[in-house]
Amino acid sequence: MSWGELIWFNGKLVKWDEAKIHVMTHSLHYGTSIFEGIRGYATADGKAVAIFRLKEHMERFEHSAKLIGFKLRYTVDELCEAVVQTVKANGVSDYYIRPIGFIGKEEMALVPSTTELDVAVGVLKWGKFLGKAYYEGAKVTVAGWRKEPQDVTPAQAKAGGHYVFSFMTSLQARARGFDEAVVLDHRGFIAEGSGENIFIVKDGVAYTPPTYAPILIGITRNSVIELLRNELGVEVVEKDLTLGDLITADEAFFTGTAAEITPIVEVDGLKIGNGVPGDVTKKLQKLYEDIVRGKNSKYGHWLAVVNP
């Protein structure tokens, strides 16, 4: 894992080690930031980077700002352009792209003199987020911590502070020797993974938690719903799922920008289906891989192709 050399910082490209802020910055103390995780894939000919669903990511960034109460000095189009410029400046590679908006003031009042965000974009050369689990399937545990309800905090905002919770569940899973955690909501229904949405497949139908559940409304999730319905002819139902539904499913998988489509094969030592990645999951992985690398022209409109 290594960073691209240049970072876009409030409108200028600067060297990685020059993109600095002070230790007394508001965001560092209170988690007052929003961010996105976007992937850019080197195209099959090795000449360009295809950024997956860039506009949808920057629209979610704008929505996250609105939900928390931050002001953005850039439009969605300007934010997309910032990402494109960052990728262009760093050259062709596979990237995990990280735009972040934060309160950059060195002020300790909870509500600082301005809620306008500083914005930066960095690019990371990052392989498979869950390592070999992408190929072999993830062994997951059920997190001890429950996701707080939508009327406590808006889960659909991708806000820095929310990720203290994701950190805790992720850490707990790793401490217990698992690849990832499955998180239940306050009602006991399945919400999502620490940093992924979740699907199960049972008797040929795919199910995923609904958007009223406390989940991040994943851009990969939404893309996968379309692909299951329109390309694989699999019915998709958005409904509350119990742990029992997951354990007795034929197959299950995570979706996310970082995790892409990662099969889930075990929950706390109990095998899902045969305990190996399922057929629908494997078909979806292949379809998704082709789409993100620009090999499937039908979904070319999901990609912003950048020629460095």
Ligand SMILES: Cc1ncc(COP(=O)(O)O)c(C=O)c1O
């Ligand atoms: C908590 C959480 N849920 C779900 C997702 C998946 O969202 P997306 O597919 O937009 O990356 C992520 C990752 O961004 C996440 O952090």
